[in-house]
Amino acid sequence: MTGHFDVLIVGGGAAGLMCALTAGQRGKRVLVVEHANRVGKKILMSGGGRCNFTNTGTTPANFLSANPHFCKSALARFTPWHFIDMVERHGIAYHEKELGQLFCDVSSKLIVKMLVDECHAAGVRIETSCSVERMTHGESEDAAFRLHTTHGNFAAPALVVASGGLSIPSMGATGFGYELAKQFGHAVLPTRAGLVPLTLSGKHQERLADLSGVALPVTARCNGRAFSNYMLVTHRGLSGPAILQISSYWQPGDDLRLDLLPQHDALQALQDWQRERPAAELKTVLGDAMPKRFAQRLCELWLPNRPMKQYNMPQLREMAQVLSDWSLVASGTEGYRTAEVTLGGVDTDELSSSTMQSRRVPGLYFIGEVIDVTGWLGGYNFQWAWASGHAAGNAV
Numbered sequence: 001m002t003g004h005f006d007v008l009i010v011g012g013g014a015a016g017l018m019c020a021l022t023a024g025q026r027g028k029r030v031l032v033v034e035h036a037n038r039v040g041k042k043i044l045m046s047g048g049g050r051c052n053f054t055n056t057g058t059t060p061a062n063f064l065s066a067n068p069h070f071c072k073s074a075l076a077r078f079t080p081w082h083f084i085d086m087v088e089r090h091g092i093a094y095h096e097k098e099l100g101q102l103f104c105d106v107s108s109k110l111i112v113k114m115l116v117d118e119c120h121a122a123g124v125r126i127e128t129s130c131s132v133e134r135m136t137h138g139e140s141e142d143a144a145f146r147l148h149t150t151h152g153n154f155a156a157p158a159l160v161v162a163s164g165g166l167s168i169p170s171m172g173a174t175g176f177g178y179e180l181a182k183q184f185g186h187a188v189l190p191t192r193a194g195l196v197p198l199t200l201s202g203k204h205q206e207r208l209a210d211l212s213g214v215a216l217p218v219t220a221r222c223n224g225r226a227f228s229n230y231m232l233v234t235h236r237g238l239s240g241p242a243i244l245q246i247s248s249y250w251q252p253g254d255d256l257r258l259d260l261l262p263q264h265d266a267l268q269a270l271q272d273w274q275r276e277r278p279a280a281e282l283k284t285v286l287g288d289a290m291p292k293r294f295a296q297r298l299c300e301l302w303l304p305n306r307p308m309k310q311y312n313m314p315q316l317r318e319m320a321q322v323l324s325d326w327s328l329v330a331s332g333t334e335g336y337r338t339a340e341v342t343l344g345g346v347d348t349d350e351l352s353s354s355t356m357q358s359r360r361v362p363g364l365y366f367i368g369e370v371i372d373v374t375g376w377l378g379g380y381n382f383q384w385a386w387a388s389g390h391a392a393g394n395a396v
């Protein structure tokens with residue numbers, strides 16, 4: 001099979017489908033090449049099957065990138081409200097969970113169906129289970145890019161790379177986009193797993209492993225960033241939203257600090273407890289402010305456990321310091337196997353922030369997670385996929 005199109009899109013994920021439907025609506029002949037057996041697999045598994053499809057509070061400050069300004073233009077031109085508008089037009093019920101995070105009421109399948117329906121209505125052709133074997137460039141202006149695939153050869157004057165990052169290889173993630181970028185002389189910034197559980201080793205892991213499943217609110221701090229939310233102790237280390245968020249800012253060797261009483265001024269709380277419950281032991285009063293098993297472990301290994309009345313002021317200060325600035329040495333992350341995103345990627349320096357087009361190779365575009373733009377947990381990554389896909393879809 002051969003075919004000539006206006007635009008070829010490699011990757012039928014969030015960004016690729018948004019780009020396809022946008023370009024298709026403009027009358028462009030669009031082909032999406034997806035090597036997995038269905039499109040939108042990450043959308044399907046996202047948000048626990050309910051897809052946290054956007055965040056109404058999205059701002060450029062919610063993204064990590066070597067150039068924090070790059071995402072501004074696309075995010076400003078395709079806002080969460082544009083996506084919500086499409087969701088509402090398709091009659092998909094949704095709700096806000098917390099902090100502006102919007103989830104489907106029923107299933108993330110509805111988001112994939114919406115995108116595919118919009119693609120079909122716009123005449124987009126989607127080839128699934130289709131692998132790119134080779135790509136050639138420069139034959140003629142009209143067929144500047146030619147994809148040699150397991151389903152035949154396809155040519156177009158524009159190629160959009162929407163192949164995503166490296167996280168969850170079992171869902172179809174490949175390094176295709178990074179390799180292609182390098183082939184065209186684009187710099188690719190080092191990649192690493194983001195929004196990922198952290199692992200502990202040695203005595204740190206031994207001290208907490210049997211508390212696996214215990215969750216408590218914390219403020220996690222690293223490299224000048226702080227996130228307040230739940231932390232979950234796992235068999236191998238730490239997870240939960242506060243840890244996933246801070247993991248994107250953590251690198252091996254970095255200092256990780258946790259405030260274990262984020263709703264309290266720790267010293268004030270200890271003083272209050274001393275006054276109100278002088279005969280109670282620390283582990284008992286702490287156990288009313290956090291999970292009992294966690295409080296007990298703190299009092300076995302990190303804090304001296306006594307009746308509250310027996311502490312003097314310097315001791316209370318020391319304990320407050322431990323509780324509000326608990327230092328943990330993480331040994332690593334769970335890696336791409338469980339990471340929600342890939343940090344780093346195609347350097348934004350040689351991309352247009354308004355169209356996502358390469359400044360090196362006319363007609364070549366990069367969108368979504370393959371670019372060095374990574375969002376926080378909470379719907380920001382999909383918003384970037386929609387916004388960058390929309391920007392390129394309007395430019396091709």
Ligand SMILES: Cc1cc2nc3c(=O)[nH]c(=O)nc-3n(C[C@H](O)[C@H](O)[C@H](O)COP(=O)(O)OP(=O)(O)OC[C@H]3O[C@@H](n4cnc5c(N)ncnc54)[C@H](O)[C@@H]3O)c2cc1C
Nearest residue numbers: 011013014015035046047052164172176368369379381382
């Ligand atoms: C478990 C999990 C849950 C998540 N939950 C959320 C959430 O609730 N909210 C949120 O905002 N973000 C979430 N994310 C992140 C979000 O899924 C991604 O940031 C987003 O999907 C990126 O969109 P993309 O189109 O760039 O890449 P993807 O959606 O990953 O799409 C890339 C596509 O390209 C295909 N592909 C790769 N290589 C090739 C190739 N060589 N040839 C052809 N096709 C190829 C892949 O199969 C895939 O379909 C989650 C991620 C994971 C892993």
